[in-house]
Each structure stands twice: as C-alpha cells, then as structure tokens.
Amino acid sequence: MLSVASGGVVFTTIQKFMPEEKGDKHPLLSERRNIIVIADEAHRSQYDFIDGFARHMHDALPNASFIGFTGTPIELSDKNTRAVFGEYVDVYDITRAVEDKATVPIYYEARLAKIDLLKELTPKIDAEFEELTEGKKRKRKNSSRANGLGWRR
Numbered sequence: 247m248l249s250v251a252s253g254g255v256v257f258t259t260i261q262k263f264m265p266e267e268k269g270d271k272h273p274l275l276s277e278r279r280n281i282i283v284i285a286d287e288a289h290r291s292q293y294d295f296i297d298g299f300a301r302h303m304h305d306a307l308p309n310a311s312f313i314g315f316t317g318t319p320i321e322l323s324d325k326n327t328r329a330v331f332g333e334y335v336d337v338y339d340i341t342r343a344v345e346d347k348a349t350v351p352i353y354y355e356a357r358l359a360k361i362d363l364l365k366e367l368t369p370k371i372d373a374e375f376e377e378l379t380e381g382k383k384r385k386r387k388n389s390s391r392a393n394g395l396g397w398r399r
Contacts, residue, residue: 248275249276251278274305274306278309285312288315
C-alpha cells in the first residue's frame with residue numbers, strides 16, 4: 247500500500263519496525279512525503295535513534311511527518327519529545343483539566359520532619375552518608391542534606 251503515490255491508511259505497531267537482526271537497518275518502505283505517522287504514548291518509544299524503534303521507523307519512512315501524543319513529554323539530553331516531534335500543537339495541562347472538571351484538584355503540602363539527634367551519632371551518620379553518596383557531585387550532596395534527605399547538625 248505504501249508503494250503507490252497516494253492514498254491508503256495503514257495501522258501498525260511500532261514493533262513491526264524492528265529488523266530481524268539487532269544492528270541491522272530497517273528496509274525503506276516509502277520515500278513518500280505525504281505519510282503521517284501518529285504515535286500514541288510517544289514518550290515511551292520514540293527516542294532510541296541508535297538501534298531502537300524510532301531509528302528504524304525513521305529509516306523505513308524518512309520523509310514522513312511525525313505527530314506524537316503524550317501526557318508526559320520528556321526533556322533530557324538523550325530523550326527529548328520536542329526534538330523528535332517539533333513544537334507542541336496543543337498543551338492540555340492539569341490546570342485546564344481541573345477547570346474543565348475532567349479531574350479533581352491536586353493538593354500538595356511539603357513538610358520537613360525535624361529530627362533531634364544525639365551529638366555522638368552525627369559522625370557515624372556523616373560517614374554513612376558519605377558512603378551512600380560516593381561519586382555524587384558535591385552540589386547534589388549538599389542539596390540532599392539541605393532538603394532533608396540528609397540531616398542537620
């Protein structure tokens with residue numbers, strides 16, 4: 247169906263874009279520019295451009311337009327929803343969902359538990375904290391302590 251110049255609707259799963267052997271390239275299915283790929287839950291499957299479904303789908307349909315639906319867009323160095331799909335067409339956030347009565351309001355109250363420690367225990371706790379956070383960046387370690395993941399003297 248993809249070999250004709252236009253027309254047709256194809257439904258498939260992303261798993262169909264994995265080549266038979268790991269490391270192989272998926273064969274070209276069509277060079278048409280009038281193909282639209284719609285991916286639901288796009289944040290789950292559309293990022294591995296080295297040897298994943300996303301790489302193989304783009305190899306098979308290099309000129310297709312990609313539209314992704316997700317309630318959880320990702321912005322990391324190796325996974326970025328906008329880098330894959332472009333700018334957002336629409337954003338339906340929790341504020342609008344509450345206004346539309348599609349969901350109930352979510353309330354969060356941050357709390358810090360105050361802990362009184364015996365002075366003689368702090369050296370032992372310091373040593374254990376250093377062991378548990380070994381290799382972590384100093385800024386992150388200090389942030390952990392300040393945010394209650396550590397303790398205060």
